[in-house]
Amino acid sequence: MARRGQRPQTVSGVAMRRLILIAIPYLWLFALFLIPFAIVLKISLSDTVLAIPPYAPQIDLAAGWQGIKDFFGALDGENFVFLTSDDLYWKAYLSSLRIAALSTLMTLLVGFPIAYAMARAPDEWRPTLMMLVILPFWTSFLIRVYSWMGILANEGILNQVLTWTGIIDSPLQILNTNTAVYIGIVYTYLPFMILPIYAALERLDGSLLEAAEDLGCSRTSAFWLITLPLSKNGVIAGCFLVFIPAVGEFVIPSLLGGSRTLMIGKVLWEEFFSNRDWPVASAVAVVLLLILVIPIVLFQRQEQKQREAEG
Amino acid sequence: MRRLSWFNVTSLTLGLAFLYLPMVVLVIYSFNASKLVTVWAGFSTRWYGELLHNEAFLDAAWVTLKVAVVSSTMATVLGTMAAYVLVRAGRFYGRTLFSGMIYAPLVMPEVITGLSLLLLFIGIGLDRGIFTIILAHTTFSMCYVSVVVSSRLVSFDRALEEAALDLGCTPFAAFRLVTLPIIAPAVIAGWLLAFTLSLDDLVIASFAAGPSATTLPIKIYSAVRLGVSPEINALSTIMIAIVTIGVITASLLTKRAAVRRNAEEHAADRA
Numbered sequence: 001m002a003r004r005g006q007r008p009q010t011v012s013g014v015a016m017r018r019l020i021l022i023a024i025p026y027l028w029l030f031a032l033f034l035i036p037f038a039i040v041l042k043i044s045l046s047d048t049v050l051a052i053p054p055y056a057p058q059i060d061l062a063a064g065w066q067g068i069k070d071f072f073g074a075l076d077g078e079n080f081v082f083l084t085s086d087d088l089y090w091k092a093y094l095s096s097l098r099i100a101a102l103s104t105l106m107t108l109l110v111g112f113p114i115a116y117a118m119a120r121a122p123d124e125w126r127p128t129l130m131m132l133v134i135l136p137f138w139t140s141f142l143i144r145v146y147s148w149m150g151i152l153a154n155e156g157i158l159n160q161v162l163t164w165t166g167i168i169d170s171p172l173q174i175l176n177t178n179t180a181v182y183i184g185i186v187y188t189y190l191p192f193m194i195l196p197i198y199a200a201l202e203r204l205d206g207s208l209l210e211a212a213e214d215l216g217c218s219r220t221s222a223f224w225l226i227t228l229p230l231s232k233n234g235v236i237a238g239c240f241l242v243f244i245p246a247v248g249e250f251v252i253p254s255l256l257g258g259s260r261t262l263m264i265g266k267v268l269w270e271e272f273f274s275n276r277d278w279p280v281a282s283a284v285a286v287v288l289l290l291i292l293v294i295p296i297v298l299f300q301r302q303e304q305k306q307r308e309a310e311g
Numbered sequence: 312m313r314r315l316s317w318f319n320v321t322s323l324t325l326g327l328a329f330l331y332l333p334m335v336v337l338v339i340y341s342f343n344a345s346k347l348v349t350v351w352a353g354f355s356t357r358w359y360g361e362l363l364h365n366e367a368f369l370d371a372a373w374v375t376l377k378v379a380v381v382s383s384t385m386a387t388v389l390g391t392m393a394a395y396v397l398v399r400a401g402r403f404y405g406r407t408l409f410s411g412m413i414y415a416p417l418v419m420p421e422v423i424t425g426l427s428l429l430l431l432f433i434g435i436g437l438d439r440g441i442f443t444i445i446l447a448h449t450t451f452s453m454c455y456v457s458v459v460v461s462s463r464l465v466s467f468d469r470a471l472e473e474a475a476l477d478l479g480c481t482p483f484a485a486f487r488l489v490t491l492p493i494i495a496p497a498v499i500a501g502w503l504l505a506f507t508l509s510l511d512d513l514v515i516a517s518f519a520a521g522p523s524a525t526t527l528p529i530k531i532y533s534a535v536r537l538g539v540s541p542e543i544n545a546l547s548t549i550m551i552a553i554v555t556i557g558v559i560t561a562s563l564l565t566k567r568a569a570v571r572r573n574a575e576e577h578a579a580d581r582a
Contacts, residue, residue: 014482022400022409025393025453029412032450036427039434114326117319129323131562136330139554140511142528143547147333150340150539157336190330248420250514255535265422269514272426282430285423296418 044282045075055279079283088267089284093291095262099178099253100246103185107242108235110186111193115234116227118194119201130198137191145184145255152180152256176258184252189245193238200234201227233306240299248288264288334551341544358545368530368546375510375527378441382448383505389449390456390505391498395486397457398464416454424451425518432519439521447519448509455508456501463497464490503561507554 046055083089118129136144151157152175159171174180204227212222250265257263264284272281315323341359345352362368393413416424428447432439471493475485491498513528520529527546534540 017482018400021392022396022403025389025396025457026405026409026412028389028450028453029393029409032428032431032446033412033416034408036431039430040423040427043430110326110329113318113322117315117323117326120315120319121323122315127562127566131558132327133330135555135558136334138507138558139334140528140547140550142511142513142531143337143550144333146531146535146539146543146547147337149535150544151333151336153539187329187333190326194326244418245420248422250422251532255532265420268422268426272518278430281426285426288420289423292418292420296415299418300414 040282040285042075043279044079044286045077046279047076047078048277048279054276079279080287082280083283083287088262089264089287092262092264092267093287096247096249096264097291099181099185099263100243100249103182103189103246104239104243106182107186107189107193108239111190111238112197112235114190115194115197115201118198119204126202133191133194133198141188142251144188145251148180148184148187148256149175152183175256176261178257178261180256180258181253181261181263184256185242185246185249188252189242192241196237196241197231197234200231204230233302236302237299237306240295240302244292244295244299247292337544338548338551341541341548343541343544346541358541359549362542362545362549365542367525368527368542371525371527371530374441374524378444378448378516378526379506379509382445382509383452383502385445385449386453386456386505387498387502390453390501391460391494393453393457394459394461394464395490398461413454413457416451417458421512421514425515428515429518438523439519440523443519443521444516444524444526447515448505448512451515452505452508455504456498459501459504460494460497463494467493 043055048055114133118126118133121129149156153159154171154173154175156175158174159168162168163171174183208226208230209222212226213219217225248265249263250269253261253263253266254269257266265288268281268284268288271277271284342354342356343351344355344357393409397410397413425447428443428450429439432443437443467490471489472485475489476482480488511528512526513532516526517529517532520526531543531546534543
């Protein structure tokens with residue numbers, strides 16, 4: 001018997017352990033991420049039927065090869081045709097994209113000055129400021145969205161303050177409108193915008209700005225010519241981090257939006273839980289993912305580029 | 312010391328006010344005596360009392376806590392393995408697919424993740440309940456854990472591991488004695504992240520939960536869908552307080568560790 005750590009079978013033992021190490025997380029994700037997605041794709045190509053489960057066809061393995069052939073033969077793109085024929089769906093997609101894009105822009109406009117001020121703050125303040133920006137992120141998302149319901153309601157605090165100060169005579173209808181959805185998205189995703197921009201601005205070499213000023217650049221033009229271009233990567237990362245989840249958002253339109261707020265996450269939820277139309281819900285999911293693939297791939301590429309630039 | 316211009320002071324003040332005012336309002340109104348959440352009728356802790364006697368909320372909180380502890384622990388083990396595979400295992404068949412499966416759930420809309428898992432559970436005939444919520448939460452939070460842990464693994468000196476192996480450590484012992492202590496802060500951060508993600512999740516849990524299990528977010532959502540409720544304000548205040556205490560404690564501990572490390576390095580320099 002060889003000594004510990006110098007066993008003769010070390011080489012094959014290491015290879016075996018490496019294989020197990022790879023296999024466990026691999027199989028887990030394969031079974032609980034990839035296969036479920038394949039099922040969504042399959043059901044999106046099936047037909048709705050009144051049965052349990054409410055879609056057809058099912059694979060009939062007992063019928064052997066013929067069963068599998070019948071199964072594939074019965075799949076079709078009918079649900080996708082249905083999505084294009086009912087304008088609810090494409091309006092919901094367009095409206096989600098518009099709401100996500102506009103609120104990303106608003107988050108940028110709100111978040112940039114905050115990130116900028118954090119980066120200019122005295123060194124000893126920065127950890128505290130960082131913690132203050134991160135703290136809401138650890139607090140329940142649902143509760144943070146909910147907190148706006150009491151503020152924006154017709155008899156809510158905002159309307160009370162505005163009426164009391166005499167700015168308005170009758171309460172503004174904000175809750176259950178798209179405005180409330182914009183406010184909700186900007187509010188909940190603000191830390192995702194601030195942190196990458198702050199990270200980029202913090203690395204910015206202050207002597208560049210001093211050089212620009214020495215060379216007669218005004219503060220404003222130094223900002224446009226130096227600070228903004230050098231924070232570009234942070235801005236891009238922040239925008240993706242807000243835009244991508246905002247497109248498929250469910251909680252915010254459901255709690256703050258009205259019946260006329262069309263967002264695709266909400267449509268999918270209702271299609272599944274209220275209408276119990278699984279094939280259409282699956283088709284909605286597949287199209288949503290196809291729409292998001294472009295920004296996701298662009299984002300990954302941007303991150304890759306940045307990693308290489310830093311590495 | 313640099314001084315902040317009035318513009319920067321204003322944007323910081325307004326920004327932080329925007330981030331915190333809604334939560335402050337929630338906390339203040341949780342102590343409101345009136346059932347009408349918009350009318351102030353004096354200080355009262357009545358809603359906290361009612362919350363403590365609300366069996367449904369207590370049950371849901373207990374379920375949520377169980378799910379969060381189990382799923383974040385499983386996610387930490389699986390996520391750390393996945394990070395190790397991504398950073399250390401080199402090339403293997405299907406590596407691109409593997410890293411794709413790690414990163415995709417991070418950007419996948421929750422409604423899609425939830426829907427696909429539900430269809431899987433139904434497809435294989437698994438009864439939905441606590442177990443399926445744990446499976447679902449483990450799956451998406453292990454990806455977050457592996458991102459956090461792999462960023463730490465990338466930045467550490469591999470020679471330390473190799474030295475341990477050369478000195479006769481088994482790979483597992485090298486991992487336990489050398490790698491794990493070094494990546495421990497990232498593993499803990501990953502666990503905390505997975506834990507909060509699980510506590511917080513409404514969408515995926517709604518899909519994965521059957522009628523037999525209800526988590527706190529599902530309960531809160533169905534209570535607030537129709538409007539503001541003082542009991543939920545009280546519950547929110549408790550949750551905000553726990554998170555605040557947790558984050559402040561964690562940051563104080565890291566600060567103290569940093570100070571101690573600094574002092575040790577100074578001592579080593581002098582020696």
